[in-house]
Amino acid sequence: MLESYYRINQAAGLSVHIKADGELQIDLCSISAARSSLDIEKKETRLSSLEQIRQHLPEKTLITINLSGKGVLLKQVPKIEELDQSNFSSVLPNGNLDDFFVQNFISGEISFISLVRKSEAQRWIDQLCQLGYKPLMLSLGPFVIENIISQLNIYD
Numbered sequence: 001m002l003e004s005y006y007r008i009n010q011a012a013g014l015s016v017h018i019k020a021d022g023e024l025q026i027d028l029c030s031i032s033a034a035r036s037s038l039d040i041e042k043k044e045t046r047l048s049s050l051e052q053i054r055q056h057l058p059e060k061t062l063i064t065i066n067l068s069g070k071g072v073l074l075k076q077v078p079k080i081e082e083l084d085q086s087n088f089s090s091v092l093p094n095g096n097l098d099d100f101f102v103q104n105f106i107s108g109e110i111s112f113i114s115l116v117r118k119s120e121a122q123r124w125i126d127q128l129c130q131l132g133y134k135p136l137m138l139s140l141g142p143f144v145i146e147n148i149i150s151q152l153n154i155y156d
Contacts, residue, residue, distance in 0.1 A: 009033050010041070011062040011136070014053070016124060018069035024048055030057060050127055059132030066139045067124060072116045074141045080104060080111045091115070105143035114141030 012030040019025065026047040032039050044056045057063075075091055083104050088097040091113050101121050105112040125135050 008062060008136075011064065012042075012057050013064045013066070014128075015066045015068070016050075018067070018071055020070055022070065024050070026050070026053065028053060028056060030061070050131060053128075053133075054131060057133070061133055062136050063128065063133045064137040064139065065124065065128065065135055066141075067116055067121060068141050071120045072114060072140050075113045075115075077111050077113060079106055079109045080113070081106075083111075083113065101138060101140065103140045103143065112141070112143060114143065116140055 010030070010032040012028055015025075015027040017025040017027075024047075026049075027043075027045045028047070029043050030041040032041050042056055047053060047056075073092070077091055080087055080090070083091070083097070083102055085097045088095060092100075092115070099117060100115045101118055103114040105114070121138060125138065128135055
């Protein structure tokens with residue numbers, strides 16, 4: 001089932017920053033891999049709507065999404081190895097872990113916890129799917145690299 005994603009030859013990353021007034025700032029970068037070369041196909045910054053992405057990326061493009069800004073909470077707490085419901089209250093008192101997508105970036109003795117309500121993130125994912133894109137990954141806040149750091153310097 002996942003074999004088609006073992007080797008991705010072209011993809012794009014979208015940074016969707018929701019400003020305090022609800023306005024968007026979208027940055028995108030499209031890359032392609034051929035043989036031993038990784039090429040940046042397109043870079044666009046300061047787009048202000050999801051519809052503008054269509055001018056720069058074809059439908060069916062595989063994308064990763066990074067959400068930040070309004071609706072995405074970032075908290076710095078003492079190191080938490082694994083976040084579960086029992087220790088989630090130290091991050092968000094009276095919160096239910098099942099209601100959120102959570103990213104835990106550990107740096108030394110500190111955890112930077114980014115979280116967003118699943119319903120809010122799903123709204124963005126659904127809109128991008130309606131535009132014809134295929135989301136593969138969601139990251140939150142400023143620690144985008146956390147999702148790929150283990151893959152760096154690993155080759156076929």
